[in-house]
Amino acid sequence: MATNAAAPPCPCYDTPEGVDILGRYDPEFAAILTRDSLAFVAGLQREFRGAVRYAMERRREAQRRYDAGELPRFDPATRPVREAGGWACAPVPPAIADRTVEITGPAEPRKMVINALNSGAKVFMADFEDALSPTWENLMRGQVNLRDAVAGTITYRDAARGREYRLGDRPATLFVRPRGWHLPEAHVLVDGEPAIGCLVDFGLYFFHSHAAFRSGQGAGFGPFFYLPKMEHSREARIWKGVFERAEKEAGIGRGSIRATVLVETLPAVFQMEEILHELRDHSAGLNCGRWDYIFSYVKTFRARPDRLLPDRALVGMAQHFMRSYSHLLIQTCHRRGVHAMGGMAAQIPIKDDAAANEAALELVRKDKLREVRAGHDGTWAAHPGLIPAIREVFEGHLGGRPNQIDAAAGDAARAGVAVTEEDLLQPPRGARTVEGLRHNTRVGVQYVAAWLSGSGSVPLYNLMEDAATAEISRVQNWQWLRHGAVLDAGGVEVRATPELLARVVEEEMARVEAEVGAERFRRGRYAEAGRIFSRQCTAPELDDFLTLDAYNLIVVHHPGASSPCKL
Ligand SMILES: CC(=O)SCCNC(=O)CCNC(=O)[C@H](O)C(C)(C)COP(=O)(O)OP(=O)(O)OC[C@H]1O[C@@H](n2cnc3c(N)ncnc32)[C@H](O)[C@@H]1OP(=O)(O)O
């Protein structure tokens, strides 16, 4: 954690009792970090911190049971919730009936926010999570961007290219994804403790934008959210409490706020009905967060040598456990009257090779066709260049309908209620190779270097990489090493060992340096990233999250940013 002792004590943020801001002062940020908005965030923190602490302890306790050999499963105690036919989620708000294509991207840079809103997608999910490195600057600029986006005033001038960016006539509807429950916000202290990151993200955005959002984009509903990385319905219950408190304080109707929960952890797939039930007044469905889901599969089974995954590139949606997860999610959502959203294909446009670009587009089309045929109501796009192709697939299949919630159609419905615990856990098939270890390392190191430098989503080898995909690289290397996996090295079998990894890191770092050039390599944080990634892959205990382990390296404290001086 860096401290900028040279920062002048004033000007500084005007904070309520018990709140301290340790991030850099900026007049633009001060318009977000007002006394009232901070009091709102502090109120959320004080009411829910105990429940969050408890939920995190329960996560650790469940992991200890999985480490001891227990398998995740449907909870017998909540069978009545799963089996009861008599409940449904609140009706879908008209403003978000059609979510056929949703673009995602970080809430900062500003230009990208405008591009996403103008992309032709129905929804833009502005991300404080997988796609954003949570530096103080990114978080606060992201809040400024979202406030201006909702107000309709967001503009940007790219001086170098002489380009002006402003909103078009029919911008996408905004969803915001706050961080997961596990991440602290070290620049905001409440009663001397770091705030819970997602309550800062949610609280500041809600406080500044709920009124404009509801009267504009939400047509009487909203704001709308995506909720990441939950492992149990008790965590959804905390969000329900947060929403109800926010609605009450804002004086808006219960059920105004709506949220789509990402089902992206293995434990959560056994809790989908329970999650929807907790959030039934606030639900906007579920989403297949496939990349974190794969990460979670490895993490949950970290102690199990019989559950090693094949190379990352082979763990796609065609694997039985992934297809089963998507089918069960669709069945669950449609039974309860809400959207079943698909996930992210990792391909992005390839600028300098038309044939390779067409091949990438074809993979995206196939992935989206599989989703819409399975019964998904909409899906994600990583890049504006993919939207026409994805729209064509979804709109072509839906034939003018905004979604297929009521259709009871698709492969998932045809599969009936037959998705079992065994289906959801079936180990994926495929080869484990030294090339897989190398690829994980090359991508993991470059992602960590980018993240430390403030970029949370990056193009690498023509694929979108973000925190979730990088996590797969990290935990897969760790698991292979931990269990001495046998890897194929071009027909020869070698065992994954720390010595092999050390050699691979050295060689891959040299390759990366050659690819990015010596100057960029020296100026970037590659060497540091190499050390962090190696340590994480060889740690005796698996770190819960790459981004949590590395978080202190992006925290920059400016003592005096809020106290003792008050404006
Ligand atoms: C696992 C998950 O959680 S998935 C969801 C989280 N991940 C994401 O959201 C990733 C979103 N995608 C991205 O961040 C980007 O597409 C990247 C980093 C992969 C590639 O970005 P770039 O290298 O900038 O792509 P590229 O150079 O092709 O961009 C061309 C234009 O498209 C814009 N663009 C690219 N992706 C996006 C996007 N997702 N949203 C809005 N605009 C975008 C760029 O800003 C650029 O605009 P300009 O012509 O006005 O300058």
Ligand SMILES: O=CC(=O)O
């Ligand atoms: O957040 C999405 C994912 O795939 O992870």
Ligand SMILES: [Mg+2]
């Ligand atoms: Mg994710």
